[in-house]
Amino acid sequence: xxxxxxxxxxxxxxxxxxxxxxxxxxxxxxxxxxxxxxxxxxxxxxxxxxxxxxxxxxxxxxxxxxxxxxxxxxxxxxxxxxxxxxxxxxxxxx
Numbered sequence: 654x655x656x657x658x659x660x661x662x663x664x665x666x667x668x669x670x671x672x673x674x675x676x677x678x679x680x681x682x683x684x685x686x687x688x689x690x691x692x693x694x695x696x697x698x699x700x701x702x703x704x705x706x707x708x709x710x711x712x713x714x715x716x717x718x719x720x721x722x723x724x725x726x727x728x729x730x731x732x733x734x735x736x737x738x739x740x741x742x743x744x745x746x747x
Contacts (some may be wrong), residue, residue: 666700667736668710669693670727693733696725699741710735 674692676682699721701711706726714723 663702663741664700665698665738665741666712667734667738668696668698668700668712668727668732669734669736670696670710671731671733696727698723698725700735700737 670693672692672694676687696712698712698714699716701713701721701724703710705711708729709726710729710732711724711726713721714725715721
């Protein structure tokens with residue numbers, strides 16, 4: 654990957670995405686009883702720069718002194734919507 658020279662934009666946002674899930678019956682079930690609806694998850698946090706993990710939207714829960722925590726990598730094709738709440742200067746936070 655080429656080295657970036659521009660300052661990455663880091664944003665606070667809400668990511669709505671489709672997650673894989675098990676059927677909630679907890680035991681054997683018939684095909685007619687399977688829930689046909691998708692499972693949508695809402696994640697709120699710091700959306701990391703797009704080069705963090707290729708093909709994913711990476712979201713951190715927390716930014717501390719020199720590090721980040723609670724990172725989730727969501728495959729781009731599973732993302733339904735991203736709402737940006739604001740822009741952060743990550744250099745000032747780390």
